Amino acid sequence: MLLTSILCVPLIVGLLCLFARPHVLMEALNIAGFATVLVLGVKLFQAVLAKNGGAVTEWSEFLRADALSAWMVLLISVVSLATSLYAVRYFRRDLAEGVLTARRAREFYVLTPTFATGMLLVVLANNLGVMWAAVEVMALSSVFLVALYNRRTSLEAAWKYVMLGSLGLVLALFGTIFAYASAIRPAGGETMPSFNWSSLLALAPKLNPQLITLAFIFALVGYGTKAGLAPMHTWLPDAHSEAPSPTSAMLSGVSLKIAVYALLRFHILTTACLGTGFSGRLILGFGLFSMLLAGPFILTQKNLKRMLAYSSLEHVGLICVAVGLNSPLTVFGALLHMGYHALTKPVLFFAAGNIHQHHHTLDFRRLGGGLGRTMPATALVLGVAAVAVSGLPPFGLFVSELTIVAGGVTTQRAWVSAVILATLIVVFCGVLIKLAGLILGKARADQPREQLPASHVAAMCLPLAALLVFSLWLPPSLRQLLELAANIIRGMP
Amino acid sequence: MPANASETGSRLITLLASLMLVLQLLVVVQRMLITNIRLFALQSLLLASIATVVAFAYGAWHVLVIAVLTLIGKVLFLPWLLERLVRRIKIEQELRPFVNMPASMLICGALTVLSYVVARPFTALERLGSNTLGVAITLLLTGFFLMINRRKALTQVLALLTTENGVILAAIALTTYGIPLIVELAIFFDVVVAVMVLGILVFRIRESFDSMDVSKLNELKW
Numbered sequence: 001m002l003l004t005s006i007l008c009v010p011l012i013v014g015l016l017c018l019f020a021r022p023h024v025l026m027e028a029l030n031i032a033g034f035a036t037v038l039v040l041g042v043k044l045f046q047a048v049l050a051k052n053g054g055a056v057t058e059w060s061e062f063l064r065a066d067a068l069s070a071w072m073v074l075l076i077s078v079v080s081l082a083t084s085l086y087a088v089r090y091f092r093r094d095l096a097e098g099v100l101t102a103r104r105a106r107e108f109y110v111l112t113p114t115f116a117t118g119m120l121l122v123v124l125a126n127n128l129g130v131m132w133a134a135v136e137v138m139a140l141s142s143v144f145l146v147a148l149y150n151r152r153t154s155l156e157a158a159w160k161y162v163m164l165g166s167l168g169l170v171l172a173l174f175g176t177i178f179a180y181a182s183a184i185r186p187a188g189g190e191t192m193p194s195f196n197w198s199s200l201l202a203l204a205p206k207l208n209p210q211l212i213t214l215a216f217i218f219a220l221v222g223y224g225t226k227a228g229l230a231p232m233h234t235w236l237p238d239a240h241s242e243a244p245s246p247t248s249a250m251l252s253g254v255s256l257k258i259a260v261y262a263l264l265r266f267h268i269l270t271t272a273c274l275g276t277g278f279s280g281r282l283i284l285g286f287g288l289f290s291m292l293l294a295g296p297f298i299l300t301q302k303n304l305k306r307m308l309a310y311s312s313l314e315h316v317g318l319i320c321v322a323v324g325l326n327s328p329l330t331v332f333g334a335l336l337h338m339g340y341h342a343l344t345k346p347v348l349f350f351a352a353g354n355i356h357q358h359h360h361t362l363d364f365r366r367l368g369g370g371l372g373r374t375m376p377a378t379a380l381v382l383g384v385a386a387v388a389v390s391g392l393p394p395f396g397l398f399v400s401e402l403t404i405v406a407g408g409v410t411t412q413r414a415w416v417s418a419v420i421l422a423t424l425i426v427v428f429c430g431v432l433i434k435l436a437g438l439i440l441g442k443a444r445a446d447q448p449r450e451q452l453p454a455s456h457v458a459a460m461c462l463p464l465a466a467l468l469v470f471s472l473w474l475p476p477s478l479r480q481l482l483e484l485a486a487n488i489i490r491g492m493p
Numbered sequence: 494m495p496a497n498a499s500e501t502g503s504r505l506i507t508l509l510a511s512l513m514l515v516l517q518l519l520v521v522v523q524r525m526l527i528t529n530i531r532l533f534a535l536q537s538l539l540l541a542s543i544a545t546v547v548a549f550a551y552g553a554w555h556v557l558v559i560a561v562l563t564l565i566g567k568v569l570f571l572p573w574l575l576e577r578l579v580r581r582i583k584i585e586q587e588l589r590p591f592v593n594m595p596a597s598m599l600i601c602g603a604l605t606v607l608s609y610v611v612a613r614p615f616t617a618l619e620r621l622g623s624n625t626l627g628v629a630i631t632l633l634l635t636g637f638f639l640m641i642n643r644r645k646a647l648t649q650v651l652a653l654l655t656t657e658n659g660v661i662l663a664a665i666a667l668t669t670y671g672i673p674l675i676v677e678l679a680i681f682f683d684v685v686v687a688v689m690v691l692g693i694l695v696f697r698i699r700e701s702f703d704s705m706d707v708s709k710l711n712e713l714k715w
Binding site: 075127129130132133136137143144147150151152153155156157158159160163164166167170171173174177178180181182194195210211214238239241242 | 561592614615633637640646649653656657663664667668672673675679680682683686687689691693694697701702707710711712713715
């Protein structure tokens with residue numbers, strides 16, 4: 001009942017928050033719920049390792065978790081927990097300042113667990129159709145999170161988010177149905193073939209190759225839109241910058257990767273049917289384009305959260321490039337990168353949230369500089385996280401990026417590594433120049449000093465501490481899980 | 494199964510599918526919102542009848558579920574919901590679209606040809622009707638065109654729904670027996686919830702912008 005309880009806990013929390021009366025109770029419920037999911041996630045991780053490459057299944061294979069799913073469950077639960085811890089003071093301050101009504105704050109505490117449930121169902125569902133529906137649940141439950149402040153700009157962002165997302169999902173549904181149709185003949189006769197991913201994979205060599213090609217292209221564009229791959233990324237900076245910071249952290253920290261996960265399931269199926277070349281090359285292409293596009297936008301960006309959003313675009317691009325290169329080292333690096341990025345990016349959005357609440361703007365020019373003096377705690381956290389996200393040692397992103405680049409050199413496409421390095425350097429310069437100006441520069445005279453309670457700073461630092469620990473010491477069991485997951489992606493169980 | 498029944502069924506399906514295409518083109522040239530909603534309801538009714546024909550002619554009773562769900566959801570409930578929304582926000586007519594009507598018509602004609610070319614290699618895989626897949630892809634592409642071309646938020650929602658009709662049509666054409674029940678139910682509820690979410694959002698946009706003209710949503714750049 002492990003998988004079922006992982007799905008039920010956040011769902012129940014969401015339902016309870018509909019009725020929970022005092023505000024404190026909703027906060028506590030969210031934190032407790034996500035902590036429980038994390039514990040269950042760790043249990044699942046052990047269960048998957050115990051099966052050594054096998055999958056944990058429930059409800060006659062309706063729910064299925066292999067190493068890849070277990071890894072994603074861990075990412076979802078960690079980011080959700082960190083977010084719910086940070087959200088406590090964030091929303092209390094918004095409520096105190098009257099920026100947000102109590103009703104809207106309740107919306108956040110109801111919709112965030114629903115959002116998480118959607119993501120968990122994406123990674124635990126075996127049926128491709130149910131997986132699609134879960135992505136839609138995830139998309140729809142986050143629309144009102146993006147529009148939470150009900151400003152004109154946030155409504156605009158929410159509209160773009162939901163329209164582009166729905167368009168993408170229609171395409172993904174086409175892809176899903178083509179994948180199902182491709183199984184009809186090999187399964188034979190009048191019976192309906194199973195729509196389960198695992199049974200499609202078992203049939204893979206016999207699937208109709210034309211339909212699978214079409215299915216993959218539709219799924220790539222469809223789920224690629226949700227993953228924010230360029231050129232379908234246009235909703236991404238808007239939604240990330242207009243959403244309240246806890247939601248931006250969830251969107252950027254995990255939801256993009258969940259869409260990549262959905263795409264990976266199709267990639268594995270296509271590889272098993274058509275061989276390695278086709279789907280890998282397409283993913284590589286979209287990934288490279290996203291990376292190349294992100295660089296200039298980061299360099300010229302005027303808004304802190306939009307810059308962070310473009311940095312997410314670059315990281316998702318890198319993950320896709322690494323998967324597309326399809327060597328053991330790069331795929332392992334991609335999975336590792338997902339984890340480290342999930343621990344880093346939320347912290348940056350948390351810091352940005354503090355800055356926004358303190359200065360009521362995110363515009364670099366209006367902020368001026370000297371945050372180091374006016375908001376020392378936030379500036380320190382922002383600085384450390386920025387160093388981590390630009391891939392400097394001792395933080396893990398350095399290791400994962402190095403793994404990917406080194407892995408890339410050993411493949412046939414060594415030039416890709418050169419391109420990756422070049423874009424990483426551009427982004428590195430962009431992020432550090434912008435943030436150095438913000439943190440170090442001269443402070444404007446009229447700015448008040450921020451007062452942060454220690455508990456809030458601790459909540460912000462928690463993911464960073466975890467990042468540092470896992471950067472210096474990757475537990476052997478986690479390493480084993482990632483290797484198993486990498487084998488699944490490369491189609492070698 | 495008598496061969497005759499299935500042949501008649503196949504012809505009926507082709508006929509109904511082409512009527513769906515005609516309705517789609519009418520939506521492209523129609524500017525009154527209420528009429529557009531009714532055209533969409535009619536198109537969904539055709540989809541439901543296709544599902545019914547499949548169910549009877551091929552003994553695939555399973556597909557009847559699609560027919561019933563489409564009838565309840567897309568023919569009755571969603572049009573009712575959208576019409577109520579139109580009355581509440583008191584905007585009944587679409588502004589001038591970005592591309593004028595004759596040019597839109599030409600573009601949609603080109604898109605139809607393109608879809609048939611794309612669907613050609615797959616016609617052999619179709620188990621029902623002929624060129625139903627072509628119609629499905631046309632619905633998808635013209636739906637996209639509608640979304641780009643229209644300014645009103647509600648028309649964009651309608652365009653999205655017609656693309657959804659295209660998906661279901663493709664599912665029926667390619668698989669005969671439809672898709673597993675759980676997936677059908679999931680898709681159905683997702684579509685209904687999606688339209689409700691979009692409706693609330695349209696309402697909120699209308700309140701803060703005094704308009705539901707999406708070309709006014711242009712403050713966020715880069």
